Amino acid sequence: MNIDWAAIGQTFGVCLLATVGLVGLFTVGIVGTSRRTAVQGNGTATVTTAGSTAAAARFAGYAAFAVCTAAVGYGLYLITAG
Amino acid sequence: MEHVTLLIGIVIITALVFDFTNGFHDTANAMATTISTGALKPKTAVAMSAVLNLVGAFISVEVAATISKGIVDESGIQPEVIFAGLVGAILWNLLTWLAGLPSSSSHALMGGLIGAAVASAGIGAVHVDEVIVKILLPAVAAPVVAGIATVLATRLTYRAARNAEPDATAKGYRAGQIASAGLVSLAHGTNDAQKTMGVMTLALITGGVLAPDADPPLWVIASAGIAIALGTYLGGWRIIRTMGKGLTDIQPPQGFAAQTGAAVTILASSQLGFALSTTQVCSGAVMGAGLGRKGGVVRWSTATRMFAAWGLTLPAAGAVGAAAAVLAGQGSWGVPAVATIAIVSCAAIWVASRRKPVDHTNVNDLGDEPAGVVTDAVQSVSPPPARNGQEPADDDSATRPTSARASL
Numbered sequence: 328m329n330i331d332w333a334a335i336g337q338t339f340g341v342c343l344l345a346t347v348g349l350v351g352l353f354t355v356g357i358v359g360t361s362r363r364t365a366v367q368g369n370g371t372a373t374v375t376t377a378g379s380t381a382a383a384a385r386f387a388g389y390a391a392f393a394v395c396t397a398a399v400g401y402g403l404y405l406i407t408a409g
Numbered sequence: 410m411e412h413v414t415l416l417i418g419i420v421i422i423t424a425l426v427f428d429f430t431n432g433f434h435d436t437a438n439a440m441a442t443t444i445s446t447g448a449l450k451p452k453t454a455v456a457m458s459a460v461l462n463l464v465g466a467f468i469s470v471e472v473a474a475t476i477s478k479g480i481v482d483e484s485g486i487q488p489e490v491i492f493a494g495l496v497g498a499i500l501w502n503l504l505t506w507l508a509g510l511p512s513s514s515s516h517a518l519m520g521g522l523i524g525a526a527v528a529s530a531g532i533g534a535v536h537v538d539e540v541i542v543k544i545l546l547p548a549v550a551a552p553v554v555a556g557i558a559t560v561l562a563t564r565l566t567y568r569a570a571r572n573a574e575p576d577a578t579a580k581g582y583r584a585g586q587i588a589s590a591g592l593v594s595l596a597h598g599t600n601d602a603q604k605t606m607g608v609m610t611l612a613l614i615t616g617g618v619l620a621p622d623a624d625p626p627l628w629v630i631a632s633a634g635i636a637i638a639l640g641t642y643l644g645g646w647r648i649i650r651t652m653g654k655g656l657t658d659i660q661p662p663q664g665f666a667a668q669t670g671a672a673v674t675i676l677a678s679s680q681l682g683f684a685l686s687t688t689q690v691c692s693g694a695v696m697g698a699g700l701g702r703k704g705g706v707v708r709w710s711t712a713t714r715m716f717a718a719w720g721l722t723l724p725a726a727g728a729v730g731a732a733a734a735v736l737a738g739q740g741s742w743g744v745p746a747v748a749t750i751a752i753v754s755c756a757a758i759w760v761a762s763r764r765k766p767v768d769h770t771n772v773n774d775l776g777d778e779p780a781g782v783v784t785d786a787v788q789s790v791s792p793p794p795a796r797n798g799q800e801p802a803d804d805d806s807a808t809r810p811t812s813a814r815a816s817l
Contacts, residue, residue, distance in 0.1 A: 350562035357581035
């Protein structure tokens with residue numbers, strides 16, 4: 328019997344990192360792009376600071392979504408090439 | 410020759426029937442949480458999964474007799490043996506569907522083939538080491554790997570989004586979940602439809618219709634793809650209910666984390682040479698999502714029945730396959746006799762399922778699933794659910810009294 332412990336360990340590590348990483352990134356995307364409504368709801372007093380933070384968060388959000396889309400594309404590639 | 414052709418025809422039809430049961434048995438893997446979080450309507454979800462399964466059947470060219478390679482010695486295999494193995498796999502798939510339990514269709518197929526091979530050619534026809542390395546070990550590893558990854562991912566996403574409005578984020582989570590579910594469906598089409606193609610090709614080769622090492626003809630690819638897509642579209646609603654609602658209550662962030670964990674695990678494991686069963690990966694991810702949310706409860710009574718079904722899949726499908734192989738080997742009436750018994754058994758299971766039908770209209774109503782003693786005990790010592798608005802109003806299903814009777 329030849330159990331490939333290295334393959335098991337590698338699979339476990341890659342699955343853990345990729346899952347947590349992707350879910351984390353996607354959450355950054357969701358939070359970043361949805362905060363806009365919350366800021367608008369807060370009124371106008373903090374518009375300048377909140378506005379720039381919101382813009383940064385929104386940019387980070389879109390960047391995170393872009394990485395997630397690329398990951399989906401890579402997944403598609405793995406399936407079709409496999 | 411006449412006889413051989415008829416037998417091969419029966420084997421091919423049986424393989425397509427198995428493919429069909431494989432489809433509706435495994436719809437839940439991609440779509441159960443997608444349906445229970447409301448990301449897609451039930452009918453839309455199964456239609457999307459069916460299309461992706463069909464596409465998946467066509468996109469990969471790497472088709473081989475994956476299912477028997479290494480585990481059963483192909484050289485001595487007769488069409489009767491393949492037929493008997495398929496019958497064992499079909500009956501086990503239908504029984505677990507009746508019970509609403511997600512179990513691996515691939516394991517059922519391997520179990521059936523192993524049982525049939527042992528019955529007709531003796532224990533020497535099976536490579537026991539390969540069985541342990543390729544089936545038992547992955548079966549234990551799959552839910553653990555996917556489960557742990559999903560627990561951490563669920564924790565992370567709830568923590569990171571704790572200040573965001575749940576209503577605003579739910580939409581994004583649902584969209585992400587659909588993408589992950591689509592990947593799972595596509596991967597399923599490529600893997601599982603190919604297994605049936607492999608079996609059909611093997612039958613054609615053993616019957617002398619195809620030359621050894623021949624590629625599967627287009628009609629084999631097309632019919633296998635269509636059979637799995639039809640089965641997927643039919644939707645194994647009983648299993649969908651168990652996975653989407655029965656194991657734990659799934660909210661959009663959990664559904665996204667679970668489906669992403671499943672997609673990543675399936676793709677990564679098959680790339681890294683340690684292929685894991687889709688069903689076990691998805692079930693593990695769903696349980697991980699249940700454990701990852703504060704106040705989330707996994708119904709261990711349901712999970713235990715599911716684990717038991719996993720453990721039984723190989724021996725049970727193997728026993729039926731072995732019995733079918735013995736009967737089919739009795740003479741020219743053997744195969745028709747097995748076919749008749751199989752058809753009658755399938756009809757009986759279907760009739761039994763009609764007593765408590767589950768379909769797209771009631772798939773999200775958690776019947777009268779008992780919470781179970783363990784679940785109640787866990788819940789009584791768990792912290793109360795996080796009240797940040799993420800809780801749906803009807804989140805009382807986990808606290809159902811245990812007096813409710815289990816329906817299988």
